[in-house]
Amino acid sequence: MELLIIRHGQSEADLLCVHEGRADFPLTKLGEQQARDMAAYVTEHLPPDIILASPLLRAKSTAETLQKSVGCDLLLEDDLMEFNNGVLAGLSREEALIKYPLPPDGRPIHVPIEKGESELELRFRAEVIFNKIILDYQSYNRVAIISHGGLISQFIKAFLQQPNTSEYIFATGDTGMHLLEIKENARVIRFINKQEHL
Template identity: 70%
Template structure:
């Protein structure tokens, strides 16, 4: 099975300089262009049998554009949503730094942000959806996942069987594509963070 992991296009939050996470911003005009360019590439080179998407607007809009180019089934998966950043969602970074400053030694991995989830819960969610994909869609030759920078980073860690807590982060640009393959007991990374003919690249975890 090949797993095509795709980040959404540029969202309005990217222009506003706010914490995004669960804040449900739409794609910008540029984001739609990025998604159309990427969808054309995916349809020509790696058409999936099915698309799974986060239900947040920026991801689902991107997934719908891919579906329009490919013509396959599309399903929403709540576990593909971005980090639940609770009280930070939609706040400017300046306001958030004043109201909810990060503790001097960082927030412990098991302690959630107010009204949100902890880093451990976030990683577990990525593990859960990764294993669900392997089990529920094992009959697919290629599956596309459309999600967010933070979730994608954790999904790649799950694929690589990295420890729950580590310092590595996988950045993904707007409409960046990662191609993975599960072949028996092998886990093959074919490429990471490829952006088809992009004019604007933003490598980030969008929370």
């Protein structure tokens, strides 16, 4: 079973310098083009049997572009949404520092942002959706998963069976792709953050 994990294209929040998270910004024109370029590449080289995506606009639009190109089913999964950043969603970074400053030593991983979730809750959610996918979709040869940078990083940690306190971050650029394979006795990383389609 292969998991083709794809981040959405550039969103309007990227240009506005705001906290995005659960703020539901659409793709920019560049983001739409990135999605088309990704879809053309995936259709030719790595066509999935099914697409699972976050319902947030930027990921859903990216997924719909891929679906139109490949022609397979697309299902939305709430657990693929980005980190629930609560009161920070949509705030400029400057305003957020004033209204909701971080504690001097940072926020402990078990403490949620106001009206949001903690880093530990995000990690647990990634574990849940990872295990759901490999169980519920094991009959598919290749599953495309379209999500967000924070969730993707945690999803890869789940794949690698890293501890909850792992400080490693797996960065993903706009429409960056990761290909992971689950074999009977091995978990294989085929590539990380491929962007040659751009």
